[in-house]
Amino acid sequence: xxxxxxxxxxxxxxxxxxxxxxxxxxxxxxxxxxxxxxxxxxxxxxxxxxxxxxxxxxxxxxxxxxxxxxxxxxxxxxxxxxxxxxxxxxxxxxxxxxxxxxxxxxxxxxxxxxxxxxxxxxxxxxxxxxxxxxxxxxxxxxxxxxxxxxxxxxxxxxxxxx
Amino acid sequence: xxxxxxxxxxxxxxxxxxxxxxxxxxxxxxxxxxxxxxxxxxxxxxxxxxxxxxxxxxxxxxxxxxxxxxxxxxxxxxxxxxxxxxxxxxxxxxxxxxxxxxxxxxxxxxxxxxxxxxxxxxxxxxxxxxxxxxxxxxxxxxxxxxxxxxxxxxxxxxxxxxxxxxxx
Numbered sequence: 001x002x003x004x005x006x007x008x009x010x011x012x013x014x015x016x017x018x019x020x021x022x023x024x025x026x027x028x029x030x031x032x033x034x035x036x037x038x039x040x041x042x043x044x045x046x047x048x049x050x051x052x053x054x055x056x057x058x059x060x061x062x063x064x065x066x067x068x069x070x071x072x073x074x075x076x077x078x079x080x081x082x083x084x085x086x087x088x089x090x091x092x093x094x095x096x097x098x099x100x101x102x103x104x105x106x107x108x109x110x111x112x113x114x115x116x117x118x119x120x121x122x123x124x125x126x127x128x129x130x131x132x133x134x135x136x137x138x139x140x141x142x143x144x145x146x147x148x149x150x151x152x153x154x155x156x157x158x159x160x161x162x
Numbered sequence: 163x164x165x166x167x168x169x170x171x172x173x174x175x176x177x178x179x180x181x182x183x184x185x186x187x188x189x190x191x192x193x194x195x196x197x198x199x200x201x202x203x204x205x206x207x208x209x210x211x212x213x214x215x216x217x218x219x220x221x222x223x224x225x226x227x228x229x230x231x232x233x234x235x236x237x238x239x240x241x242x243x244x245x246x247x248x249x250x251x252x253x254x255x256x257x258x259x260x261x262x263x264x265x266x267x268x269x270x271x272x273x274x275x276x277x278x279x280x281x282x283x284x285x286x287x288x289x290x291x292x293x294x295x296x297x298x299x300x301x302x303x304x305x306x307x308x309x310x311x312x313x314x315x316x317x318x319x320x321x322x323x324x325x326x327x328x329x330x
């Protein structure tokens with residue numbers, strides 16, 4: 001399980017990572033940790049897979065790109081093969097197995113709607129399966145901060161996270 | 163807004179994560195043969211422009227105990243979905259709330275909301291709150307639980323000069 005220090009660091013680093021010359025040192029000052037401890041803790045969280053990433057989250061739509069949620073129905077006996085084929089595309093940012101007839105749900109991130117459509121066409125060609133695209137038509141809410149420490153509310157810390 | 167060549171290189175250099183060294187921006191700058199100030203200033207602009215949503219940690223919800231991850235999908239009256247979607251998105255525990263297309267005969271749901279909990283009972287309690295909020299505007303719904311993360315790398319742009327051009 002996570003130590004209280006690790007939980008505090010993850011929670012603090014939800015956003016607002018400093019754009020200063022020594023950002024880890026700055027975070028350390030805020031949390032009462034040394035720069036080395038901040039870096040070492042992040043390294044171990046990433047190595048263990050408690051964090052999937054640490055860095056900027058790009059919203060490529062703002063530059064004309066597109067994220068598209070898409071799904072397909074993979075036969076159970078081909079699931080591993082289809083997973084490999086879908087994941088092989090660098091445009092596939094996330095992929096989840098879900099309990100439904102449409103049992104594979106993935107997100108395509110591409111530099112343009114055309115590029116996204118091409119990626120979907122490539123998946124249909126390589127798997128021989130129909131891909132259902134679910135582009136967002138309206139966004140209501142995106143970000144989420146999960147209450148990492150038990151009993152905490154969903155409101156996170158008050159520092160400059162977006 | 164089109165991506166400049168520098169933007170592309172900056173995205174390619176940081177989309178996998180920031181270097182875990184005392185001066186991460188200087189490290190990126192040295193790889194791109196620019197100054198640390200140029201890297202920091204452009205990242206700050208990208209944040210202002212919304213091209214970067216945030217700079218921070220992306221937790222693995224499963225590893226952190228949020229093992230119940232339900233994609234709730236709702237068939238909501240088209241005339242009311244935008245008004246109700248705003249209210250659904252404001253509920254605690256809901257993320258990634260969008261209106262998306264239906265596929266008649268295959269997929270009747272036009273409102274998607276991710277629900278997160280430490281177990282399925284928590285997710286189902288949240289779904290019950292959504293159902294009450296949607297009331298008679300909702301014809302049916304389902305919760306699709308994820309049973310495995312097959313990939314989670316985030317955005318990966320092709321390297322500058324490769325793949326489909328973003329600018330024409």
